[in-house]
Every structure is written in C-alpha cells, then in structure tokens.
Amino acid sequence: xxxxxxxxxxxxxxLIAGAAIYYLQVYAFYxxxxxxxxxxxxxxVMVTGAPEPxxxxxxxxxxxxxxxIRYRACFTTSQSLAMMSETYEPYDxxxxxxxxxxxxxxxxxxxxxxxxxGSAIAFLGEANVEYGIDRVVAVLPDGRGFxxxxxxxxxxxxxxxxxxxxNCPPKPEGY
Numbered sequence: 001x002x003x004x005x006x007x008x009x010x011x012x013x014x015l016i017a018g019a020a021i022y023y024l025q026v027y028a029f030y031x032x033x034x035x036x037x038x039x040x041x042x043x044x045v046m047v048t049g050a051p052e053p054x055x056x057x058x059x060x061x062x063x064x065x066x067x068x069i070r071y072r073a074c075f076t077t078s079q080s081l082a083m084m085s086e087t088y089e090p091y092d093x094x095x096x097x098x099x100x101x102x103x104x105x106x107x108x109x110x111x112x113x114x115x116x117x118g119s120a121i122a123f124l125g126e127a128n129v130e131y132g133i134d135r136v137v138a139v140l141p142d143g144r145g146f147x148x149x150x151x152x153x154x155x156x157x158x159x160x161x162x163x164x165x166x167n168c169p170p171k172p173e174g175y
Contacts (some may be wrong), residue, residue: 026100030070033061041075041147043088043137044124051126054088055079056145062103068130069097073147074105081141085121094122094136097148111138111146131172132158 033040040059042051054077061073094115099106114120115138125135125147132155139145151159154168164171 027102029064029066030062030100030103031064033063033071033073035059035061040073041077041137041145042125042135043084044126045087046089049089054084060105061147062099068133069149069151071129071135071147071149072097072099072103072106075145075147076143077139077145078143079139081121081139084123084139089124091122091124091134091136094138095150096136096138096146097150099148106146106148111140114138114140127152128154128169131155131169 037059039053040061041056042053044051056075056077059073059075061071063072064070096106096108096111096115098108111120115122120138120140122136122138125137127134129135129149132152133149134152135147136150137145137147154165157163157165157168158171
C-alpha cells in the first residue's frame, strides 16, 4: 500500500512540475513591449548602414529578459515592398522563431513559408541589437509585418566558445 502512495505522489509531483515548467516557458517571462508610436519598427538603410523608422500601425510586441531571442512583434505598414527592397538592407537566411500560441498575430510557419516562396521579404532591422543578435523584419505583400531577434554569424561563433571572427565587432566583457 505504501508503494502505491509513493508512486502516486511521484506522479502528482511530476505533473505539477511539468505544468510549472510549461507555464514558465510559455507565459511567465514574456512582457508586452510598450509602443513609442514613432520608432518601434526600424530598418537598416542600404546607403548609410543605419537603422531608421518606417511607417507602421497596429504595433504589438512581446519580449523577455530571460533570453535575447524572445522578442516578437507584429505591425502593418503602408510602404510598398518594391520601395522597401530598393531602400533597406535585405536579410539573408531569415528564420522566424516560433512565438507562444497566445501571441496569435505572429505565425512563424506562415512567415517562413512566405519567405521561402519569395512573397515576403526579410530586412535587417538592426544589427547587433545585443551582441550577436540581429533584429529581423519581414514584410508580406499585404502590408503585414513581423519582427524577431535572430542569432547572427558572429553570435553563432562566439556563443559556441570560439574566437571572434575578423569581420565581427569585439565581444563585450562577460561573454
């Protein structure tokens, strides 16, 4: 009888721990990002190499201090993809990261599919938002836009414990 009680306690504790881990991963650390209304969405200009705000509406974003790649944002823009592709720096190898299900405006599968088929274009929002992390912005033909943080080539190397490549900025202390 005591074995059944102990086994039951183990199962109950495991279920509670599993629920707590799920809650922590999906809900606990995310916070809404307060929109400024003027510079929430920026793209890097090809000519200057500096980010500048674009026209946007309906901005909604989440972020978490627990990881630099948890940022996700959705917005709409009236700027055409043709004009944007001539003005702003494209981002090769953009891979949208999955957002929590409750942040339903951001569908990584839809964005990824649109990028693969070429109907959406990914741009560099800002390089090294945090060391080794770029902000990527993708825009669909209907004006819907999405932003997320992605590890760049410098981050991939440095986060693996290897020396900083020549074409990368020096890593800050503590990395």
